[in-house]
Amino acid sequence: MAELSPTDSLLGAQTPRRRRGLTVLLLVLLAGFAALWLFTRFLVGTDSPYFSAPVERGDLTPTLSLRGTLHGEGEVTIAAAQDGVVISLASPGGMRVAAGQELVVLDTQALARSLESNQAALESAKEAQQRVQITLREHQVRLDRYEGVWRKSGGRVPSLNEMEGARADVSRAQIDLSRAQDAIAQGERQIEMDQASMANAIARAPFAGYLVACSVAPGQWVHAGQPLCTIAANPEKLSISVPITESDAGRMAAKAGARVLVDGKSDAERKAALVRIDRLPHGGREAVFALAPPEKEGAALLPGLEALAQIDLAERENVLLVPNAALTFSLHGEERSRQSGVYVAGSDGAPRFVAVALGANDGHRSEVLSSALQPGDQVIIGWRRDHKGS
Template identity: 25%
Template structure:
């Protein structure tokens, strides 16, 4: 364009005042035609399009869901005291292994032993009163029979018979009262014995002591908010992993799904697990809804400890053999070709056509993969299957292993 400009400048300079006006008009027209031709040629060349692509591969695809949670004992029991009193002995400490019924701590039982003795004496007295009432009832029964015989013969007065009958009825009632009193006394004795038994805090399960807050001399108050004195865990060779599943993933989680998880204590080790339960109850934290899933874990070497934070990878689907494309290929669609329109009028419109705007892009429907064939994009309809978030297993005629699936494009002027 520089040489042409120089020549045109020379022509203009050479056309002096002595030249005719038509020469200058011809020169101006030539300049306009040359400029229009250069501009149209440049626009027609268009930008150079470069396609980014990845090869279509064939293989297996595993779909997983990631969740975090904590390792917990399968069985955990918090122990408090059913009685109020003072601890006089603590017989278990952290990490001690205990068996069912083993003594962990004891309260001062002076008062409860006295209550047992008092209840025992009450039972003895009630039994004696019952025997006394039964003896009286036997005596009045014999008297009543005798009075019945005399009354039938008309030997005794009617008034005496009525008095004897009333005495007999009272003696029978006294026996029933004595029996009820004996029942109450025996029940009180059982309560006193239970309190005496509860003054000794025993292990309800076989396990290990996770925590202990009991101290000798500590005063324990029995209430709804009684302090936890011991926390016991059951067999730690089998544990649970409780993880929070996002609500977007909960539909793919089911009991029986296999999983692996890692803990910070052993960064290079992966532990196997399996989902045993998916709970329906939601848990909301900062407006984020999650659902609790419980995974069973084998811990034969005791490496895992209660409370460890774990990151679990749960396998929700497996595809053994399929064509696999990147997800970006399902989101790609090439733009439509640009269209020209002559928007001017007259001579200028004929010389310099105005290029119309580019058309809208083809909408990506997630069911088409565009592949490069001879340097041009070609649409391949596919049926998408399982996806791991980065790749998707697809099926479709025409798509083959090794095809260059277009994921993006860029244009250079």
């Protein structure tokens, strides 16, 4: 180490090591003052009573959030074939079913009584037919005998009245036989209808699949054509249907993407793609999105669950953007008017209302149109805690 000369010592000169030590000490002191200033700012905060965020210019992918229900592939609705009272139900839904399995059973007591009565009527009609057939044969035999004697006697016997009476008896018996045959045919048709009604009183699964839900309960009266249950052939291949407006339909691109969030299953988000837009029978439109397979195990979903579809619309480029919170902020005691707008923090800290026209949004930011807003302007998004309610 270099030593100081007597002259340097007299003049107070310092070694290089000592100078470096003073420099480090000075830097440490400056860093401490800076940390103290930041800590004080954190505790005390700014004098402004508002939180604010800058207006930005950039690109935006708008989203449309709509609620819908998950459907399985090959999903069909089973309707009641006839009126009746539900007496049993396989399940309210949420289970696998086999082809032909009973799902809903209607009360058949009245049908059973009707079937028994019609079967008895049919037996009676058959017995009546047998009696009429016997009578017809007897009358026909007598008429044949009369006609034989008539030919042999040259028309002298039997008398004309006897001949006419025999012919009338045969004709009446033939009419009675025809009526008996009609009664039998009608009875058989009625029994077939009763048997069909008995069979229709049981709604069965048309194929093996997943019972999504049943919309009826035991004791409930249903009418013919009323929906009873919904069954899906393939519950693993899912789609979601959401109602949309004509305007929404025009904003959706082909194969538009979406994110599907199921109620109560925050870890089961699924991607989806638009497959078609349908027109509903009573007006309106419906968008159908096919869900992608799950990216991880344990995130399986089932038909019938309610879900939220966040649909990506056509991208907006180079637009003016503000946080959504800025559009709902209001001053103390003020009610937001119907006019859309934001509050801008002026250079003096005073808020200034600026009316805007709203465009698309992505759930976090919104596109706005206003000649009074520029990128970098600070829009107010909320109150600071120590000023809230003051």
